[in-house]
Structures are given as structure tokens and as C-alpha cells.
Amino acid sequence: MEIIHWKGKIMIVIGELINSTRKKIKEAMENKDADYIRNLAKQQDEAGADFIDVNAGAFIEDELEKLKWAMEEVQAVTSKPLAIDSPRGKAIEMGLGLHKNGKPMINSITKESERWDELFPLVVESDSFILSLCIDNNGIPDIADERVKIAEGIINDLTKAGKPIEDIGIDPLTTPLSVNTNYGLVVTETIEKIKKNFPEAKLITGLSNISYGLPARRQVNRAFITMCMVYGLDGALIDPLDRVMMSIVRATEALLNKDPFCGNYLKDYRQGLIAKE
Amino acid sequence: MEIIHWKGKIMIVIGELINSTRKKIKEAMENKDADYIRNLAKQQDEAGADFIDVNAGAFIEDELEKLKWAMEEVQAVTSKPLAIDSPRGKAIEMGLGLHKNGKPMINSITKESERWDELFPLVVESDSFILSLCIDNNGIPDIADERVKIAEGIINDLTKAGKPIEDIGIDPLTTPLSVNTNYGLVVTETIEKIKKNFPEAKLITGLSNISYGLPARRQVNRAFITMCMVYGLDGALIDPLDRVMMSIVRATEALLNKDPFCGNYLKDYRQGLIAKE
Numbered sequence: 059m060e061i062i063h064w065k066g067k068i069m070i071v072i073g074e075l076i077n078s079t080r081k082k083i084k085e086a087m088e089n090k091d092a093d094y095i096r097n098l099a100k101q102q103d104e105a106g107a108d109f110i111d112v113n114a115g116a117f118i119e120d121e122l123e124k125l126k127w128a129m130e131e132v133q134a135v136t137s138k139p140l141a142i143d144s145p146r147g148k149a150i151e152m153g154l155g156l157h158k159n160g161k162p163m164i165n166s167i168t169k170e171s172e173r174w175d176e177l178f179p180l181v182v183e184s185d186s187f188i189l190s191l192c193i194d195n196n197g198i199p200d201i202a203d204e205r206v207k208i209a210e211g212i213i214n215d216l217t218k219a220g221k222p223i224e225d226i227g228i229d230p231l232t233t234p235l236s237v238n239t240n241y242g243l244v245v246t247e248t249i250e251k252i253k254k255n256f257p258e259a260k261l262i263t264g265l266s267n268i269s270y271g272l273p274a275r276r277q278v279n280r281a282f283i284t285m286c287m288v289y290g291l292d293g294a295l296i297d298p299l300d301r302v303m304m305s306i307v308r309a310t311e312a313l314l315n316k317d318p319f320c321g322n323y324l325k326d327y328r329q330g331l332i333a334k335e
Numbered sequence: 336m337e338i339i340h341w342k343g344k345i346m347i348v349i350g351e352l353i354n355s356t357r358k359k360i361k362e363a364m365e366n367k368d369a370d371y372i373r374n375l376a377k378q379q380d381e382a383g384a385d386f387i388d389v390n391a392g393a394f395i396e397d398e399l400e401k402l403k404w405a406m407e408e409v410q411a412v413t414s415k416p417l418a419i420d421s422p423r424g425k426a427i428e429m430g431l432g433l434h435k436n437g438k439p440m441i442n443s444i445t446k447e448s449e450r451w452d453e454l455f456p457l458v459v460e461s462d463s464f465i466l467s468l469c470i471d472n473n474g475i476p477d478i479a480d481e482r483v484k485i486a487e488g489i490i491n492d493l494t495k496a497g498k499p500i501e502d503i504g505i506d507p508l509t510t511p512l513s514v515n516t517n518y519g520l521v522v523t524e525t526i527e528k529i530k531k532n533f534p535e536a537k538l539i540t541g542l543s544n545i546s547y548g549l550p551a552r553r554q555v556n557r558a559f560i561t562m563c564m565v566y567g568l569d570g571a572l573i574d575p576l577d578r579v580m581m582s583i584v585r586a587t588e589a590l591l592n593k594d595p596f597c598g599n600y601l602k603d604y605r606q607g608l609i610a611k612e
Contacts (some may be wrong), residue, residue: 075406086374196388197571212344222410235589236597239589239592239594239596240592242589242591242592243590243592259343268590272600272601273604273611274582274604274609274610274611275612276611277579277582277583277585277586277610278590278600279591280557280579280583280586281561281583281590282590283587284562285587285591288562288565302554302579303611305551306557306558307556308554309555309557309558309559310562312516312519312555313519313545313555313558313559314511314519315516315517318516319516320512320513320516320524320549324549324553327550327551330548332554333551333554334488334550334551334553
């Protein structure tokens with residue numbers, strides 16, 4: 059695992075807040091409210107995010123223009139790499155061209171034929187991390203083993219084409235507990251099985267989906283991140299401004315004996331990144 | 336498992352706050368500050384504790400008198416059963432005689448010969464839950480398998496003498512991460528192995544010990560409780576007034592698919608027991 063890239067932290071945090079499906083972000087993108095976007099980028103950076111996700115997908119007509127504007131505003135205030143968040147080849151291609159700092163993450167590819175065929179060359183040719191969702195033409199499987207099968211297909215196809223396995227992120231696909239109370243365990247089983255077969259691939263998930271439809275979502279997310287880390291999760295799209303969540307991430311790294319002498323935990327505490335309450 | 340006793344919750348919460356090793360409690364016991372003790376008992380009850388722990392062990396000379404006073408004050412304001420917390424047979428014997436509501440928990444026995452011999456008859460003869468620590472004459476083992484071996488001895492001896500297995504709680508013994516960063520995993524391995532061999536025994540731990548010597552202890556405790564629940568923990572001594580902790584416990588029950596339709600989580604939310612932030 060490319061520990062150095064993640065600054066010695068075990069868990070990769072992708073700040074999820076600059077996403078146009080969120081009402082305030084959509085408005086800020088519409089009104090070109092640069093301060094709002096810049097501030098949110100800076101706050102996520104300072105809170106410890108390793109990547110800043112940028113998504114303008116809610117704009118069907120002018121996603122490219124909005125994505126370009128947002129990426130430029132974000133990159134004006136942070137030197138963190140971005141997760142370029144779109145299902146569309148044209149947006150990803152433009153995003154890769156605009157990307158400035160470090161190695162970007164493409165968020166995301168799936169095994170749905172059209173999306174796969176469109177994005178595959180970009181993923182292989184660029185020096186990028188790729189986040190790949192366990193979805194194929196039949197949709198999202200309900201069962202862990204079928205998700206694992208899709209992941210294996212993605213990893214095999216990408217590595218055969220020359221993509222280094224350590225640049226491949228697999229999203230086990232966090233589906234909401236409010237839809238099916240078995241989905242938490244489906245996700246952890248998927249993580250465990252993929253990690254066993256491909257220890258060098260990165261398991262990364264859009265974690266906050268777990269609590270969709272439930273009240274006090276933060277509490278569910280906080281519990282779920284520890285659960286997923288027990289089974290081998292390497293990273294997550296989360297709200298890094300939830301300081302309790304970030305503290306729990308660092309505490310879990312220590313509890314899993316991945317943080318010698320609790321060094322990262324204590325360092326983050328001294329830097330004011332661990333919440334006292 | 337005696338789910339009904341725990342009011343349909345999966346995780347047993349033992350409110351740990353009325354413990355004379357805490358400075359304010361010791362003072363309140365010295366000064367017979369009934370309001371302070373009663374208030375803390377009531378608050379823990381209302382926050383969802385299933386048992387209220389009462390410990391007067393810091394008083395070497397007059398533990399019995401202080402324990403009696405504290406138990407009476409606590410039982411004046413709550414109908415929850417108590418965890419009678421002492422290593423001494425005389426204190427436990429008195430406590431069992433004073434106990435009013437439901438089935439008490441004896442906290443705790445060990446396999447150290449003197450303590451074992453003194454407490455064993457009381458444990459077997461009383462209608463009580465017994466919390467048993469994985470310690471023998473050689474102290475606390477560093478290795479999970481040796482802790483498991485002690486637990487097996489405890490369970491076998493108690494069940495042979497007629498103690499129902501579902502009344503036996505085993506504490507894997509949470510030792511501080513600040514002493515050894517492998518202790519988190521030693522505890523989870525111990526839980527997993529005992530649970531596999533004795534699924535009907537209750538795995539219960541003094542969880543807050545994990546964070547002894549670290550800053551922002553709550554964050555470590557919150558992460559650790561989810562970790563332990565993944566491996567089968569049934570209960571813990573914790574601070575039930577940490578609302579985020581209690582919320583994480585209920586969220587973890589749901590995530591482990593032990594709370595059909597997230598019913599308990601939603602009910603606790605409606606009752607104001609789940610923290611919004």
C-alpha cells in the first residue's frame with residue numbers, strides 16, 4: 059500500500075462536501091459563489107481530508123463548465139489532490155487536464171457497458187487512482203459474493219491493461235440500511251472478501267449512504283466506519299468536518315494496531331484535530 | 336440470551352459512574368451527599384443504562400458502610416438492577432441482601448484462588464448475574480488464548496455447580512492501548528474465541544479502560560465499542576451520559592442486523608436518546 063501518499067495515515071479520507079447534489083453547493087455553483095466553495099475546500103483540507111471530491115453532476119446541461127469553475131476555485135486554496143466526480147467521460151477527461159496537485163482520483167467507473175467502455179481508456183492512460191463501483195449491467199447485487207465477482211472483473215481487466223493494482227480503488231457499494239437492515243453486513247462481507255483476494259487494491263466507499271433515510275445520520279456513519287475498518291476498508295468519502303468522525307477514524311487505526319505507539323492519534327490531538335467531547 | 340431482561344436491546348449497558356475510585360464520587364460518599372449520588376443514578380437510568388454499578392471499594396476501612404449507604408440512595412431513585420461492585424465477599428454478601436429490584440449483577444469474580452474461594456459460594460447460591468474477569472493467580476495474560484483458557488475454567492466450574500450459563504458474564508479484560516497497542520486486538524480476539532465456544536455466556540467488559548492514559552478518551556471508547564460488538568460483545572461498563580456513545584451502540588446494533596427495521600434505533604431517537612450531533 060502506498061502509505062507515503064496518504065501521509066502515514068492508514069485511512070484515506072475523501073472530503074465529500076463539494077457535491078452538486080447538495081442544495082447549497084448547487085446554489086453556490088449556479089451563483090458562482092467562489093467564497094463558499096473555496097471555504098469548504100479549505101476547511102476539508104485543514105480537517106485532514108486526503109482528497110477533495112468535486113462533483114457538478116447535478117447540472118445536466120453544463121456540467122463541464124460548472125466542474126471547471128469549481129475545480130479551479132478549489133485548487134486555488136488547497137494543494138490536496140482532487141477526486142474528480144462524474145460518470146461522464148468528457149467531464150473526467152476535462153478534469154484530468156485541469157488537475158494540478160498530485161495524483162487525482164477518478165470517481166468513478168462501473169462495469170455497466172456504456173460507462174465502462176467510455177471511461178476505461180481514460181483510466182488506463184492517466185496517472186490516476188480509479189474508484190470503481192460494484193455495479194454491472196444487472197445493477198447493484200444484493201449479495202456480497204456477486205459484488206465481489208464484479209470487483210474481480212474490474213481488477214482483472216484494469217491490471218491486464220497495465221493499471222497498477224495499488225491505484226485501483228474498489229467501492230463495495232454502501233447501500234442504505236433503511237432499505238434493508240442486512241446491507242451493513244453485505245458491505246463488510248464484500249470488503250473482507252475482496253481484501254482477501256486482492257490485498258493491494260484499495261477498498262474505498264461512499265460511506266455516508268449507509269444512513270440515508272435514517273435520523274441522526276452522523277451516529278450511524280460513525281459506527282459504520284469503525285465496522286468497515288475492522289474488515290479492511292482503506293478509505294471513505296465522508297464529511298471531514300465531523301470532528302468526532304475523524305477522531306473515531308484515527309482512534310480505530312490505533313485500536314487495530316496500525317498506529318505504532320498511537321503516534322498519529324497523539325499528533326492529531328496536539329494539532330487540535332481530535333475532538334475532546 | 337435473555338433478551339427480554341434487557342428490554343429488547345442487544346447490548347447491555349452498565350452505568351459505570353458511581354465508582355469511588357472517581358474523586359467526586361469518593362467525596363460524595365464521604366460527605367454523604369445524597370443528592371449527588373441520586374442524581375447520577377437517575378441520569379444513568381434515564382440515559383438507558385440497564386444496570387447501575389455501585390462501587391465503594393476506595394474505602395478500605397468502611398467499604399461496607401459506604402456501599403450500604405450508596406446502594407440505598409441509588410435504589411431510592413431507580414428501579415434498575417444494580418451491579419454490586421467489589422472484590423470482597425462481605426461486601427457482595429451485604430449487597431445481595433440489600434438489593435431490591437430485579438436480578439443483580441455481582442461485579443466481579445476472578446480465578447485468583449483467594450477471591451474465587453471466597454465469592455464462589457455466593458455466586459452459585461444467589462439468583463444473580465456474575466461478571467468474571469480473565470485473571471488467575473498468574474495475573475492478566477497478554478495473549479488471547481490464555482485469557483480464553485481462564486474463561487473456560489470459570490464457565491466450567493460455575494456451570495458444574497449449577498449456575499446457569501446465561502447468567503455468567505465473562506470480561507475479556509480490557510487493558511489500556513497506551514500500555515500496548517496490540518491490546519485492542521487481544522480483547523477482540525478473546526471475545527471472538529469465548530463467544531464461539533460458549534455462545535450463551537455473556538461477554539461484558541469494563542470498556543473505558545482501553546483509553547486509559549490517552550487524551551480525548553471518549554473517542555477511543557466510541558470506536559472500541561463498535562469494534563467489540565462486531566466480535567460479539569454483549570455488554571459494557573460505560574458512561575451512559577455520553578449520548579454519542581449510546582447512539583453509536585444503538586447504531587451498531589442496527590448495522591449488525593440485530594435491530595429489525597432499525598426499530599430500537601428509531602424508538603430511541605423519538606425518545607431523545609440519540610444525539611443529533
